[in-house]
Amino acid sequence: MIEGKTLRSDLQHLSRALRTLHKALLDVxxxxxxxxxxxxxxxxxxxxxxxxxxxxxxxxxxxxxxxxLDDEEALVVDLERRFRTEVEGLVGPLPASDDDFRQRYNAMLHDSPEVAMAHGALRKVLAQLPAAPRD
Structure with a gap:
C-alpha cells in the first residue's frame, strides 16, 4: 500500500474502476x-x-x-493482493483464470475505445496495489 493511503481507500478505488469497466463492457x-x-x-x-x-x-x-468493503473485519492486509491477482487473472497480464472471459475481453479492448480507456484506468489502480509474490 502507498504511504498515506488506507486499505479501504485503495479497495474503493478498485471498486470504482471495476464498475466503470463493467458498465463499458455491458454497453458494448x-x-x-x-x-x-x-x-x-x-x-x-x-x-x-x-x-x-x-x-x-x-x-x-x-x-x-x-x-x-461493507465488513470491517474482512478488511485484512492481504486483501489488496488477492483482488489484484483475481482481476489480473481476468483482464491480464496474469495467465487467464477463465479463457472464455479473456478472449471476449480482449476482443472488446480492440472494439471499444470506452473499454480501452476503462481498462487503462483500472491498470493504474491495480498498479497501486501490492502484487502477488513471483515464484
Whole structure:
C-alpha cells in the first residue's frame, strides 16, 4: 500500500474502476445484442441471458469486493493482493483464470475505445496495489 493511503481507500478505488469497466463492457454487449426494451428487461437479460453470461465473472468480483468493503473485519492486509491477482487473472497480464472471459475481453479492448480507456484506468489502480509474490 502507498504511504498515506488506507486499505479501504485503495479497495474503493478498485471498486470504482471495476464498475466503470463493467458498465463499458455491458454497453458494448448491449449494442451487440440489439434492442433490449425497458430497463427492467435489460436487467433481466444481463442477469440471465447467455449472451451476457461471460460478464458474470467480473460481476462476482465486484460483488465480493463490495461485500468486503461493507465488513470491517474482512478488511485484512492481504486483501489488496488477492483482488489484484483475481482481476489480473481476468483482464491480464496474469495467465487467464477463465479463457472464455479473456478472449471476449480482449476482443472488446480492440472494439471499444470506452473499454480501452476503462481498462487503462483500472491498470493504474491495480498498479497501486501490492502484487502477488513471483515464484
Amino acid at each position: 454487449e448491449t449494442q451487440y445484442f440489439g434492442n433490449v426494451g425497458s430497463a427492467l428487461e435489460h436487467l433481466q437479460l444481463v442477469t440471465s441471458h447467455p449472451h451476457f453470461a461471460w460478464l458474470q465473472k467480473l460481476s462476482g468480483v465486484i460483488s465480493t469486493l463490495d461485500e468486503c
